[in-house]
Amino acid sequence: MTVFKKIGIIKISYFKRVIVTQELTKELLKEKFPTREAITTEIINLKAILNLPKSTEAFMSDIHGEYAAFDHVLRNASGNIKLKIKALFNGRLNAKSQQELAFLVYYPTQRLQIIKAGFQHSEDLQQWYLDTFAQLLELLKYCATKYTRSKLRKALAPEFVYITEELLYGDFDTLDKQNYYAQITADIIKLGSADKFIISLCHTIQRLVVDHLHVVGDIYDRGPHPDKIMDRLMNYHSVDLQWGNHDILWLGAVSGSPLCVASLLRICARYNNLSIVEDAYGINLRHLSLLADKYYHDNPGFAPKLNPQEARPSASELSQINKIHQAIAIIQFKLEGHLIERRPEFKMQSRQLLDKLDPQQTHILLKGKTYPIINGCFQTVDPKNPYQLLPDEQEVITQLTQAFVHSEKLRKHMDFFMQKGSMYLVYNGNLLVHGCIPVDEKGDFEGLTLNHHLYAGKELFDFLEDNLRRCYANSRQSTDLATDLLWYLWSGPVSPLFGKQEMTTFERYFIADPQTHYEKPNSYYQLRHQEPFIVKVLREFGADADCGHLINGHTPVKKGHSPIMANGKMIVIDGGFSTAYHKTTGIGGYTLLYNSHGLQLVTHQPFTTREQAIEQLSDIVSTKRVVEQELARKTVSETDIGKKLKQQIQQLEELLAE
Template sequence: MTTEIINLKAILNLPKSTEAFMSDIHGEFAAFDHVLRNGSGNTRIKIHALFNGRLTLHKQKLLAFLVYYPSERLQIVKSQLTAADDLQQWYLNTFSELLELLKFCASKYTRSKLRKALAPEFVYITEELLYGDYNTQDKQNYYAQITQDIINLNSADQFIIALCHTIQRLVVDHLHVVGDIYDRGPAPDKIMERLMHYHSVDLQWGNHDILWLGAAAGSPLCVANLLRICARYNNLAIVEDAYGINLRHLSMLAEKYYQDNPGFHPKLTAHESQPAAAELAQITKIHQAIAIIQFKLEGAAIDRRPEFQMQDRKLLTQLNAEQTKITLHQQTYPIVNGCFQTVDPQHPYRLLPEEQEVIEQLTQAFSHSEKLHRHMDFFMAKGSMYLVYNNNLLIHGCVPVDKKGQFEGLTLKGHTYRGKALFDLLEQNLRTSYANPQRSDDLATDLLWYLWTGPKSPLFGKRSMTTFERYFIADPQTHVEVPNSYYNLRHDVKFINKILGEFGIDPHIGHVINGHTPVKRGCSPIMADGKMLVIDGGFSKPYQKTTGIGGYTLLYNSYGLQLVTLQPFTTRHQAIAQLSDIVSTKRVVEQEVARKTVAQTDIGQQLQAQIAQLQALLKTYN
């Protein structure tokens, strides 16, 4: 007991370890994986701090990319160093550099925590070399024999790979993902697999993530929205190939009722090639079929949930009898790209029996997908609507407010929920709905869809989603989605202090960290005198025209907060071959007067509580 008290009190004096923040990854696995490997730029910072003046900048970059991609860089090195002596000398130099870097990265950690991070097969060797006294003549031959045998026994590559992976793990102690892993990009499933094997992570739910959670929980509304977005961005392969969900019945329905329609061709990035004609036709028809099913389902949900106050979103009702015009806000517009073949003007929200059968089959398939449930179970275990962590409030979207900054509420069963209470209600509902799926039209399931598109949803953050207008009305004025007043007010220090206080954070030291809204070219992600930080900078390729960059990450270590700007990522192969990192600039947001220690963190408070309990037990025992 005494030893444990001594150990815990000593830990409190270690420097605070590094947290990294990312948001709005949107399926861009290659860029995400690169940022994880480079520690959000932290690895390059440490290499420069340690080796500047001893290694050239090019040598520093070579070492950094060896840490990021050890297997691939080893192949390149061995193809270049064909002489045995040259390769052996490279191994010896690299062992020395990696061990020195590892020791530098491990300086914030206890020896026991480092041991847990080491590859089990190399723990003894690594510790001997890491903590060795190379100035002691008696042991010089001992250390030399260890390194020589690593090479002679053909273990040098495995040893280097193990050291690099340990360094990757140590440069960032904890990762926060502030929402929207899913949609638009091609590989959200790979991102989830990577996160499931990451050493320490938490997730905040984004509005796009909710669709996948809702689909797994059996919400037809979420299934329809999810599939429409996948068709829109040419990502149906995620559903079929990654999650094993058969779209044949939907494809047959689409083939029966729909034709080519330019308004429903998939949106492609500059890097994507045009699908073959037959594939393009199939995607276009599926896109139309699932969009119409979505609008029908949403109209029925709005009718049974008047408390959602979304009657103005029942737009099929506003079509004229010929379905060639629509009247919105007392103005009539011509319909473009119309595809209302299955819409009965007398009963516009009634599904055809075939549509009903297809959506039921799809909902069953999503709710029974083993891989999807494995990913969503992890999302539920590590995720939340918001997180308070080391005096930072992490929320994906917004805290709904009116123009005066007063909290707006959602009224359910006679009670209005605002501010933090609204977040808590919606999270509790989501957890209940996911754990106990009931019917597809119960309140809990409908609230999952409301989180995606509702006017008071903290994850959506707009008055309405103008999906229908963007498909069928040419006038761009009808496409505008009015954001919640939160997004104008978040530049104001007093408003951010109010938000922090609502979630129990000291306004003098707290920050709000947001994702969801890409920071447009020329705008600053740092607002309200540094109290508000927006880190959605454009991981998703479709947004990069607007943002001009490839995303932001945020680092929070013992020295303070540092915002990292990323350039658009090309390909893994190009990054490795050309040593092209994507970190471009680093900007200090807030610098600590004195280095922050573990004692000043949430973990430090937990350790102090443990120490107090142990001291009380020791006193009683004595």
């Protein structure tokens, strides 16, 4: 049996120490650093940190409940782990061995079970453990070169901190200590801790390869497991979220908007995702189901869209979903009519359509033209008072709204959304926006006029975010302006999260002519191809107009179209994580990496299943495309963290001079 392999010494360093911001008083600084020696040491540390390479940020968007694909991309760090393995072990490990090591890092628990089952002799397994310890520790060292030892220590599993540090920083050339290190590794195996040790190393490597994650909107809707995505993010080491239009429906529902409740339930029914409401969040849909049974029958226009990768529901289940789909859609259209009536300032009168039906409800007059109705389900619509809710409809939507407001698990997830989320974010000079910046054809900022004040550009985003935060903090079932604005964010003509003139949901259900389905996009989507326009937007939001980028989600990039626009200043990272978009995009999504070397756009193949990936070692990264490459590696000094560190250094130097 060979002795534990030699691991070279690499200095471990990084910058995420406790940062004392400008708000700290001199008294607090003196308390934290009471002596000249303490102040001097901290200045030396912080100045050294400024010279370290910038750590890696990862960007994702429009995950839409696709937990398995999302989790896989997190585990493989958008293919970055495999690249590091290749750079480190090329010439020592063949391609198959590199792939096996990569998947061990991605899925250590599952892969250990498969690997161990292939060994017949304990001696062979023991040697595999020793070899794997060496490989993982070497990889961990390589991934940690941007971090301080204190940062790395915090990333290690607490039960293995001592062992890992001894093996990472050991001098294996010293004869006196060779037996010492060999004993450590032998006892890890002998005492039954080998699997746990490997798992802990793998998780630490995953954590170090990406230091910070940005999710640029739309975690919810379409896919089956947004709740699992939220749980994963809540346990992620460093993350921020930008709210997407689909996320707003869930925030609005918890804030007490009946119309947001109806809209999200309709989408859940449309994509066969009602289980997320009932099973994950404990919201009882029994009364809605009874209402649906009372008034509706199977309707081909309301058959749910099924995921071919999931088990097909039974005929009775499909029938029930179909009826619920109809019932909640009609409730939504009625509630929309109420809101549009009481909010003329929203300028959405063209979306009041129930009153445009003829008395027989077989035709509709739309923009001066009459169309036949298909798949009609207007049993509860009174032609004389089309927007009036029946008493049992009102009772159901009231009960459902209360259930959303008081769902404990959903509240927990939405609290996290509010804590980490925003309408937009400026981070290291880049501007992150889910949808669009509403503009007219000339590129002038469009806005919403309320109480004789026009909110446009950055002010519109700030106003809508402030409104959302106030509304969420005082969650209650309501139809006041603040709550109605949450639904406006979903489908309003100058909503930054929607980005279109109108949402033609009604027409898609009930009118065959595809011309009525068209949703005219905001002029932003044409202008974002032009570099001067993007520079203007970056300046408006206080981003770096010279070196920064606008990073966008929301609109899937179609086959044959480039996600990189405006001479590289504009990057769209919605490549279609959701299986509903794979035919349109031809891929399984984009992610973006930003490290000290520059920006890389990563294209992913459509994900199949977690089980297939683990068993067959099938990864989903297709290609990496360099968006922008730094002439010299970007350092911590050039980041937002670097700015804070410089402020702290200045404060400490002033304190030292006293």
